[in-house]
Amino acid sequence: MAIYLDNAATTCIDEAVKAAMLPYFQEHFGNPSAIHSMGRPVRAAIEKARKTIAQHLNASPAEIFFTSGGTEANNTVLLGCVKDLEVQHIITSPIEHHCISHFVEFICQNSNVQSHILSIDRKGHINLDELADLLGKLQEKTLVCLMHSNNEIGTMLDIEAVAHLCKEHGALFHSDTVQTFGYYPFDLQKLPIDFMVCSAHKLHGPKGVGCLYIRGDHKIKPLLHGGSQERNMRAGTENVMGIVGLGKAVELAYAKREENEKHIQGLKDYLIEQLTTHFEDIQFNGDYNGRSHYKVLNVSFPPNQYNQMLLFNLDVAGICASGGSACSSGVNQASHVIQAIQTDPNRTPIRFSFSKYNTKEEIDALLAQLKEILNRD
Amino acid sequence: MAIYLDNAATTCIDEAVKAAMLPYFQEHFGNPSAIHSMGRPVRAAIEKARKTIAQHLNASPAEIFFTSGGTEANNTVLLGCVKDLEVQHIITSPIEHHCISHFVEFICQNSNVQSHILSIDRKGHINLDELADLLGKLQEKTLVCLMHSNNEIGTMLDIEAVAHLCKEHGALFHSDTVQTFGYYPFDLQKLPIDFMVCSAHKLHGPKGVGCLYIRGDHKIKPLLHGGSQERNMRAGTENVMGIVGLGKAVELAYAKREENEKHIQGLKDYLIEQLTTHFEDIQFNGDYNGRSHYKVLNVSFPPNQYNQMLLFNLDVAGICASGGSACSSGVNQASHVIQAIQTDPNRTPIRFSFSKYNTKEEIDALLAQLKEILNRD
Numbered sequence: 001m002a003i004y005l006d007n008a009a010t011t012c013i014d015e016a017v018k019a020a021m022l023p024y025f026q027e028h029f030g031n032p033s034a035i036h037s038m039g040r041p042v043r044a045a046i047e048k049a050r051k052t053i054a055q056h057l058n059a060s061p062a063e064i065f066f067t068s069g070g071t072e073a074n075n076t077v078l079l080g081c082v083k084d085l086e087v088q089h090i091i092t093s094p095i096e097h098h099c100i101s102h103f104v105e106f107i108c109q110n111s112n113v114q115s116h117i118l119s120i121d122r123k124g125h126i127n128l129d130e131l132a133d134l135l136g137k138l139q140e141k142t143l144v145c146l147m148h149s150n151n152e153i154g155t156m157l158d159i160e161a162v163a164h165l166c167k168e169h170g171a172l173f174h175s176d177t178v179q180t181f182g183y184y185p186f187d188l189q190k191l192p193i194d195f196m197v198c199s200a201h202k203l204h205g206p207k208g209v210g211c212l213y214i215r216g217d218h219k220i221k222p223l224l225h226g227g228s229q230e231r232n233m234r235a236g237t238e239n240v241m242g243i244v245g246l247g248k249a250v251e252l253a254y255a256k257r258e259e260n261e262k263h264i265q266g267l268k269d270y271l272i273e274q275l276t277t278h279f280e281d282i283q284f285n286g287d288y289n290g291r292s293h294y295k296v297l298n299v300s301f302p303p304n305q306y307n308q309m310l311l312f313n314l315d316v317a318g319i320c321a322s323g324g325s326a327c328s329s330g331v332n333q334a335s336h337v338i339q340a341i342q343t344d345p346n347r348t349p350i351r352f353s354f355s356k357y358n359t360k361e362e363i364d365a366l367l368a369q370l371k372e373i374l375n376r377d
Numbered sequence: 378m379a380i381y382l383d384n385a386a387t388t389c390i391d392e393a394v395k396a397a398m399l400p401y402f403q404e405h406f407g408n409p410s411a412i413h414s415m416g417r418p419v420r421a422a423i424e425k426a427r428k429t430i431a432q433h434l435n436a437s438p439a440e441i442f443f444t445s446g447g448t449e450a451n452n453t454v455l456l457g458c459v460k461d462l463e464v465q466h467i468i469t470s471p472i473e474h475h476c477i478s479h480f481v482e483f484i485c486q487n488s489n490v491q492s493h494i495l496s497i498d499r500k501g502h503i504n505l506d507e508l509a510d511l512l513g514k515l516q517e518k519t520l521v522c523l524m525h526s527n528n529e530i531g532t533m534l535d536i537e538a539v540a541h542l543c544k545e546h547g548a549l550f551h552s553d554t555v556q557t558f559g560y561y562p563f564d565l566q567k568l569p570i571d572f573m574v575c576s577a578h579k580l581h582g583p584k585g586v587g588c589l590y591i592r593g594d595h596k597i598k599p600l601l602h603g604g605s606q607e608r609n610m611r612a613g614t615e616n617v618m619g620i621v622g623l624g625k626a627v628e629l630a631y632a633k634r635e636e637n638e639k640h641i642q643g644l645k646d647y648l649i650e651q652l653t654t655h656f657e658d659i660q661f662n663g664d665y666n667g668r669s670h671y672k673v674l675n676v677s678f679p680p681n682q683y684n685q686m687l688l689f690n691l692d693v694a695g696i697c698a699s700g701g702s703a704c705s706s707g708v709n710q711a712s713h714v715i716q717a718i719q720t721d722p723n724r725t726p727i728r729f730s731f732s733k734y735n736t737k738e739e740i741d742a743l744l745a746q747l748k749e750i751l752n753r754d
Binding site: 013031238 | 387447585
């Protein structure tokens, strides 16, 4: 079995999530919109998942909408804000996931909406003063769209400061929380965020399902049109098995959140310490020992003849890590995130990302392989 | 266990489909875009499913794109035709599924595209001459959008005649084949259709996944923007387990297609014969004994004090049927389909829809219950 250190790309489905999903193959296969005995328990299962998720956010179940994943959820927010909430300006950053940045570009090319890209420092942080200045200047309705934790370098937004700043200026605030949902606590009675999203497969749930939080007073139209599912917010027969899995994954993630954080942060700290001790001229990308997601560590080794092949050699040794976002894998150039934080272009960044299933022994095995690969003659 | 006669709404997952999906919970959980050992076999599984589906359509794998289901696939075609293929007119029918009709309305309200609704006869058939006339008159690029089999009454389009008519007139042709994919053979080297769609859960596959066929020379843009998945046609981490299940479901459906058709048609014929023999003044809606899907039978019993409660009473007796489309269940009025074929408004239509799992004994049990319920004093 491989040593899997690519948990920001996707995660293994938890045994309890699998167990929760299994009855929906054959026992409870009905259409949740059907009013007969094969439909009603299926509808109830969807509503139970919605309630579970809402409770963990301190939100109302009516504010949670199921989607086919993070991309659809993020696209829905952007399109809805522009089409239905009269947004004229989108303030965003250069290190957003492509499902935000590409769609913002698409919207701006096809409408009068203007985008404003904040600068970021070399750790990947925005400047709150710059954001405040910009919000002060823009007269028309504005959406601020900033991810909670960057998927490649782990740098985290001061989401509370941004939310309050947006509220002060009457701007809408959407955060792509795909990497933090289930990993950090959210209290939406206190945090004045307007939209946030979740992708089940990032937190030991299934692929192909996610959800969208929309604060109660915002009325946006669906991205997908058709049946009246999800109270007319998302047409199409519900991915019941996926929704049940998502609900269970969220429940589990928050039940053991602090314990998991402690374990995973311990692995990250240990890897940082060992790399610093045993390798020369290591660089860590992002705010790795500051405001950073505990599950992500992005490392650059010094230029070296084995560097370009490092990921390949780790893979041969049974260790799965990545060069950045999985969505851009195979693209042979530095990612937009790595370019934006201006790291040394001669260094190849590697992202290690951890889960509750990783062990110190696995980190030791990684370190042993790194030593062997990088010290070859 | 209930007697399940609502297979046009959704179907039970086949045991072999479940078996094919199970390894994707934990054994093969990697991100298909990852280039390491946990990603590559997952990518291969997706491409295998794509190839299977393409082979059964006599199409190229490059023409198959996975989506979150039929609604997304249908929406993608409509939006793409209007935005990218310069379609100015959409010719459609009054009995399309809402994911077509509502989205056509939405598009026409938000652009200069004009819709043209063909008339239908009381069996639910369009008039080919009317379509030919209209195609002859329209000067700008036109999309013809007609479902292959109606989900409520089973009436089937002469898809070959329409496809050839569209080709003659240089119009694009999209058919919503959600109810027929896996139930009827398609040879896309012979059938000049431009787009068709599939929803896995209609053919004993999982909910939340489907696919879209786009004939090779059409370049349309994605509905969901973000990562470069599905060759830039559908952003978002792939629903791998669902895609594998869809591939297996299509394989199984075509492996035993003729056998299943014979079995299911037999059940339908038996129910028609028994209802005609044992009940007075029965009406069958749609072209039930003509060009009709073998899995659907839509019946109206004569006005009767028990009629309004018939579905409820069947449900109490453990028999699952529906009043029409599941997507509109709970809405207390005749569906747009039933209204369009001008049936007696005092009669309540009931849709029985069958699968390979139904038996003659189940039909007998249904008949016994119908007799009991409708003859109560």
